[in-house]
Amino acid sequence: xxxxxxxxxxxxxxxxxxxxxxxxxxxxxxxxxxxxxxxxxxxxxxxxxxxxxxxxxxxxxxxxxxxxxxxxxxxxxxxxxxxxxxxxxxxxxxxxxxxxxxxxxxxxxxxxxxxxxxxxxxxxxxxxxxxxxxxxxxxxxxxxxxxxxxxxxxxxxxxxxxxxxxxxxxxxxxxxxxxxxxxxxxxxxxxxxxxxxxxxxxxxxxxxxxxxxxxxxxxxxxxxxxxxxxxxxxxxxxxxxxxxxxxxxxxxxxxxxxxxxxxxxxxxxxxxxxxxxxxxx
Amino acid sequence: xxxxxxxxxxxxxxxxxxxxxxxxxxxxxxxxxxxxxxxxxxxxxxxxxxxxxxxxxxxxxxxxxxxxxxxxxxxxxxxxxxxxxxxxxxxxxxxxxxxxxxxxxxxxxxxxxxxxxxxxxxxxxxxxxxxxxxxxxxxxxxxxxxxxxxxxxxxxxxxxxxxxxxxxxxxxxxxxxxxxxxxxxxxxxxxxxxxxxxxxxxxxxxxxxxxxxxxxxxxxxxxxxxxxxxxxxxxxxxxxxxxxxxxxxxxxxxxxxxxxxxxxxxxxxxxxxxxxxxxxx
Amino acid sequence: xxxxxxxxxxxxxxxxxxxxxxxxxxxxxxxxxxxxxxxxxxxxxxxxxxxxxxxxxxxxxxxxxxxxxxxxxxxxxxxxxxxxxxxxxxxxxxxxxxxxxxxxxxxxxxxxxxxxxxxxxxxxxxxxxxxxxxxxxxxxxxxxxxxxxxxxxxxxxxxxxxxxxxxxxxxxxxxxxxxxxxxxxxxxxxxxxxxxxxxxxxxxxxxxxxxxxxxxxxxxxxxxxxxxxxxxxxxxxxxxxxxxxxxxxxxxxxxxxxxxxxxxxxxxxxxxxxxxxxxxxxxxxxxxxxxxxxxxxxxxxxxxxxxxxxxxxxxxxxxxxxxxxxxxxxxxxxxxxxxxxxxxxxx
Numbered sequence: 001x002x003x004x005x006x007x008x009x010x011x012x013x014x015x016x017x018x019x020x021x022x023x024x025x026x027x028x029x030x031x032x033x034x035x036x037x038x039x040x041x042x043x044x045x046x047x048x049x050x051x052x053x054x055x056x057x058x059x060x061x062x063x064x065x066x067x068x069x070x071x072x073x074x075x076x077x078x079x080x081x082x083x084x085x086x087x088x089x090x091x092x093x094x095x096x097x098x099x100x101x102x103x104x105x106x107x108x109x110x111x112x113x114x115x116x117x118x119x120x121x122x123x124x125x126x127x128x129x130x131x132x133x134x135x136x137x138x139x140x141x142x143x144x145x146x147x148x149x150x151x152x153x154x155x156x157x158x159x160x161x162x163x164x165x166x167x168x169x170x171x172x173x174x175x176x177x178x179x180x181x182x183x184x185x186x187x188x189x190x191x192x193x194x195x196x197x198x199x200x201x202x203x204x205x206x207x208x209x210x211x212x213x214x215x216x217x218x219x220x221x222x223x224x225x226x227x228x229x230x231x232x233x234x235x236x237x238x239x240x241x242x243x244x245x246x247x248x249x250x251x252x253x254x255x256x257x258x259x260x261x262x263x264x265x266x267x268x269x270x271x272x273x274x275x276x277x278x279x280x281x
Numbered sequence: 282x283x284x285x286x287x288x289x290x291x292x293x294x295x296x297x298x299x300x301x302x303x304x305x306x307x308x309x310x311x312x313x314x315x316x317x318x319x320x321x322x323x324x325x326x327x328x329x330x331x332x333x334x335x336x337x338x339x340x341x342x343x344x345x346x347x348x349x350x351x352x353x354x355x356x357x358x359x360x361x362x363x364x365x366x367x368x369x370x371x372x373x374x375x376x377x378x379x380x381x382x383x384x385x386x387x388x389x390x391x392x393x394x395x396x397x398x399x400x401x402x403x404x405x406x407x408x409x410x411x412x413x414x415x416x417x418x419x420x421x422x423x424x425x426x427x428x429x430x431x432x433x434x435x436x437x438x439x440x441x442x443x444x445x446x447x448x449x450x451x452x453x454x455x456x457x458x459x460x461x462x463x464x465x466x467x468x469x470x471x472x473x474x475x476x477x478x479x480x481x482x483x484x485x486x487x488x489x490x491x492x493x494x495x496x497x498x499x500x501x502x503x504x505x506x507x508x509x510x511x512x513x514x515x516x517x518x519x520x521x522x523x524x525x526x527x528x529x530x531x532x533x534x535x536x537x538x539x540x541x542x543x544x545x546x547x548x549x550x551x552x553x554x555x556x557x558x559x560x561x562x
Numbered sequence: 563x564x565x566x567x568x569x570x571x572x573x574x575x576x577x578x579x580x581x582x583x584x585x586x587x588x589x590x591x592x593x594x595x596x597x598x599x600x601x602x603x604x605x606x607x608x609x610x611x612x613x614x615x616x617x618x619x620x621x622x623x624x625x626x627x628x629x630x631x632x633x634x635x636x637x638x639x640x641x642x643x644x645x646x647x648x649x650x651x652x653x654x655x656x657x658x659x660x661x662x663x664x665x666x667x668x669x670x671x672x673x674x675x676x677x678x679x680x681x682x683x684x685x686x687x688x689x690x691x692x693x694x695x696x697x698x699x700x701x702x703x704x705x706x707x708x709x710x711x712x713x714x715x716x717x718x719x720x721x722x723x724x725x726x727x728x729x730x731x732x733x734x735x736x737x738x739x740x741x742x743x744x745x746x747x748x749x750x751x752x753x754x755x756x757x758x759x760x761x762x763x764x765x766x767x768x769x770x771x772x773x774x775x776x777x778x779x780x781x782x783x784x785x786x787x788x789x790x791x792x793x794x795x796x797x798x799x800x801x802x803x804x805x806x807x808x809x810x811x812x813x814x815x816x817x818x819x820x821x822x823x824x825x826x827x828x829x830x831x832x833x834x835x836x837x838x839x840x841x842x843x844x845x846x847x848x849x850x851x852x853x854x855x856x857x858x859x860x861x862x863x864x865x866x867x868x869x870x871x872x873x874x875x876x877x878x879x880x881x882x883x884x885x886x887x888x889x890x891x892x893x894x895x896x897x898x899x900x901x902x903x904x905x906x907x908x909x
Contacts, residue, residue, distance in 0.1 A: 006471075010386035011398055013379045014442060021417065021439040022405055028416030082308055095550050096312045099319070102542030104500030106516050110535030111318045114325050117528065121321050157318060169554040221502040221516075224523060225531075235503065242415060242507060251415055462614050463647035465634045467712065468664030477660075481651045 033252035044253035048241075057232040062261075064148070064233070065216035068155045072212065073205075075156070076163035081193065084171050094168070101161035108158035109225025116150045116226065139226060147227045154222045159215060163208040170204025171197065206273045213265045217258055234258050319539065326536035330529040352533035355526075361518035362537065364430050365499060368514055371434035372498035373491045376441040377449075381487065384449025389458065405443045413439070414504035421508065428510050436504045441494035448490035448552070452483045489552035492545050499541060564625040564638065564715030564748045565590045566611065571620030573606055573772075580606045581772045584620070588765075593742060593749045597759040598769035599795070604752045605720055607769070611750060612641050612718050625715055635664075640709035642719040646701040648693040654680075654704050655689040661712045679707040682741060699730045706738065710745060717742065719751045723758065735761055756796055760784070768792050786898070790832065790905040793898065799837050799862065799873045801898070804847075806833040814899075817847050817868035821892075824899055824908050831908060832900040837862070838875040839896035846891035849874070854882050863888070 036043050048054060083094055100108065115121045118137045126132045139147050174197065182192045198205075220235035234254060241251035327342035330351055352358055386392070387399065417436055418427065426432035456479055464474035505517040513521065519534045526534075546553075566588040573581040581603045588594045596604040609615035611622055613634035622630040629637045640661070649657050655676055656663075662672045680686045683703040693701060702722060709717050722738075723731045739762045742749050753759055759766050760780045767777040768791075776788035787793035793801040806814040806821070808829035813820050816833045823831070838860075840846075849865035849872055856862075861876045865888060874890055876882065899908040 007386040007390035007392040010382040014383040014446060015398070015401070017379055017442065018401060018405060018439065021435055022413065025413040025416040025420065028420070029413065032416060079311060082304065086308075091550070093308060093312065095547060096315055098550065098553060099315055099543060099546055101553070102496050102500070102546040103539055104502060104516060104542075106502045106520060107500070107535045107538040107542070110531055111322045111539070114321045114532055115318060157314070165553050172554065218503075221520060224520060228524065239503070239506070248415060248419075255415060457645065457647070459643045459645055459647040460649060463641070463643055463649070464660070465614065466612060466639060466641040467661035467708070468635045470633065470635070473664070478649055
């Protein structure tokens with residue numbers, strides 16, 4: 001076989017597949033969002049944005065991302081540094097910490113539902129300690145703060161693992177000599193973390209944050225399991241447009257809104273954490 | 282030596298052991314943070330439906346299979362489980378068959394358009410893909426793929442392919458080209474060198490990335506809910522019945538969702554980090 | 563019978579010209595070493611002979627057959643790789659027998675040939691092991707055994723000893739030379755180590771910037787370098803050079819001395835002499851001693867002659883110290899001359 005054509009033959013299946021199931025539907029979404037039977041229009045967007053639930057779901061989604069992602073970043077950095085110092089039991093601890101990686105958002109929602117529901121473990125324990133005598137229904141519209149906390153906890157629990165994995169892999173790529181050199185020059189462990197680990201980890205931080213933030217804007221099943229309709233989010237509204245309201249034009253417009261937010265966030269992260277050319281390991 | 286240093290010397294071990302205590306309790310605490318919620322779900326699953334709905338909750342399972350039996354008998358649940366397994370199985374096979382050749386091409390050849398191709402792959406990874414389920418629903422109705430596990434598997438393959446390409450890329454890059462060249466000089470064609478030398482060496486890694494594809498499909502909620510109506514997967518089925526199904530059904534279903542995750546993450550734990558290390562480059 | 567002929571071979575990687583119009587004939591059963599610094603094109607040339615790289619222009623013939631369009635497996639060659647390329651998922655036995663199995667030879671024939679080359683390379687006791695359980699030297703032996711088991715017409719080796727430590731390298735050098743002479747195959751051997759080249763080769767091709775500067779026996783390359791590059795690359799330390807101005811018919815003035823040289827139409831020339839080909843004498847080059855390095859067998863003295871660095875290898879009994887003035891007399895029959903414009907040797 002012609003050696004020059006071989007690589008193209010090898011990437012052909014993926015390219016075709018992605019064109020058919022990624023690029024083409026993307027074009028379709030865009031088309032659907034900008035048309036209502038008769039030509040180009042912004043009606044779908046106007047309709048979606050003017051709906052009373054839109055500001056709330058947008059606010060909820062952004063607020064959740066803003067609350068959850070920084071905590072996860074700190075937590076995963078802490079866990080990653082803890083693990084790199086570990087000698088005994090490293091594999092076991094890493095396994096335990098990465099378990100949520102394999103757990104779907106729906107299952108994670110259900111797991112936390114078992115804790116927060118009316119007859120759940122939180123109420124049981126509070127009852128056992130004599131704080132409450134009757135189980136209170138925690139996840140109701142009267143406790144919007146608690147609903148938020150429950151969803152945030154479930155999100156933190158579920159999706160820290162993906163950042164942890166990326167950061168542990170990234171730390172593994174930083175040669176040990178840099179730390180030894182810094183130590184010889186008298187840098188404290190904290191200084192070594194701030195001056196060496198963090199800057200050298202920038203490519204991994206980029207990946208981890210981009211991936212995590214995009215996931216945060218797609219939050220859906222955790223919210224559905226824990227909050228139901230109490231806590232509207234963008235992805236949930238998209239689902240509702242498609243199925244409950246049977247308005248696929250509006251659903252497509254919502255999808256593009258989510259995409260726009262994701263792209264904006266990605267660009268901000270890439271810009272903030274960019275690595276100067278030639279400064280890579 | 283001055284007195285000060287003598288006085289300080291005994292203090293050092295105690296601060297060190299205090300730090301060590303803090304460190305170990307931190308690790309244990311974080312492990313508990315991951316494991317305890319899963320344990321609660323287990324307690325609920327292995328309790329009778331009455332116990333699950335009663336208050337207060339016991340903190341230990343009573344090893345009653347009533348909830349699981351109820352789950353198994355619930356109309357459509359076992360079909361949904363079967364659909365999930367089928368979809369995930371097809372996703373696993375398709376994403377490797379389509380993704381691995383591209384991974385090989387990326388690791389072995391320099392070709393025009395390579396950077397563009399990598400960009401397409403990365404773009405797919407950084408994109409809220411489930412959103413594309415909406416236009417695909419229309420497309421599938423036109424082609425008769427609507428409401429089939431195969432159609433859903435195609436969408437899940439799109440989700441899994443960027444990972445399959447990047448993981449196999451890193452796997453193939455780990456096999457020195459020299460080994461293949463040696464095989465060529467010893468009487469192999471490109472194809473036999475691949476099957477006799479490269480394939481045996483990367484088979485464990487390929488298995489790991491296949492399992493990863495399986496988990497991605499197994500856990501996916503949104504596209505599954507959008508694209509299937511009669512042939513629901515487990516996640517879609519649970520999501521659809523969230524409002525109406527009793528608690529013990531939710532928890533048993535959640536538990537069934539979690540179990541494969543525990544096993545799969547254990548099976549692929551060795552590769553989780555390697556693949557992210559290179560995927561960042 | 564496997565003579566290798568390389569005819570007008572050139573290789574470009576994009577805009578970079580790695581090889582320029584190479585012509586070389588390697589005789590049957592000859593041990594040819596391709597010697598040069600990294601980036602000189604020696605490995606590219608070897609890989610073109612092997613078929614792992616395709617020449618941009620030119621032809622490769624092995625045993626009277628044109629092979630440059632054939633896959634490596636159809637060229638009657640075997641190769642030993644720099645990092646050994648011992649397959650990690652196969653035992654040593656299966657590694658050595660890999661090529662034979664690909665030829666679908668019967669089991670007992672495979673066994674016979676594997677055992678023969680294994681005993682030749684002294685690795686009979688390792689046949690059941692995997693590559694992860696072998697030392698670097700043992701892997702090296704497996705790689706050579708695997709190539710020999712193919713009973714090839716031509717064996718190609720790409721820096722096969724460069725990953726071994728110094729002592730092991732010396733041992734393997736002698737052993738490899740013996741085994742290859744025994745096997746009667748033509749060998750092409752790439753190295754950047756001139757000691758390896760000198761000690762093993764029937765002929766050395768010295769390569770520089772994608773060209774073969776000189777192809778000759780080791781002693782010829784050492785005594786009569788064809789170009790300034792060869793003179794300054796071969797020998798440790800290499801030849802010394804001094805500027806020589808014409809001083810009449812066949813006479814040249816070198817650092818204030820008038821020396822007999824070639825009759826040549828142009829001036830100046832480069833006067834060249836090996837460090838060991840000089841003796842302290844009453845009359846000769848005035849040298850100021852800069853550094854003295856006792857090497858056991860000799861004394862390596864770095865001096866300055868007429869503002870140019872100049873090395874001499876002297877008897878270790880001599881008492882020389884920094885700042886001394888020496889008078890060094892070159893051995894006249896060992897002096898060589900180069901034209902600085904063409905950089906080629908002048909007869």
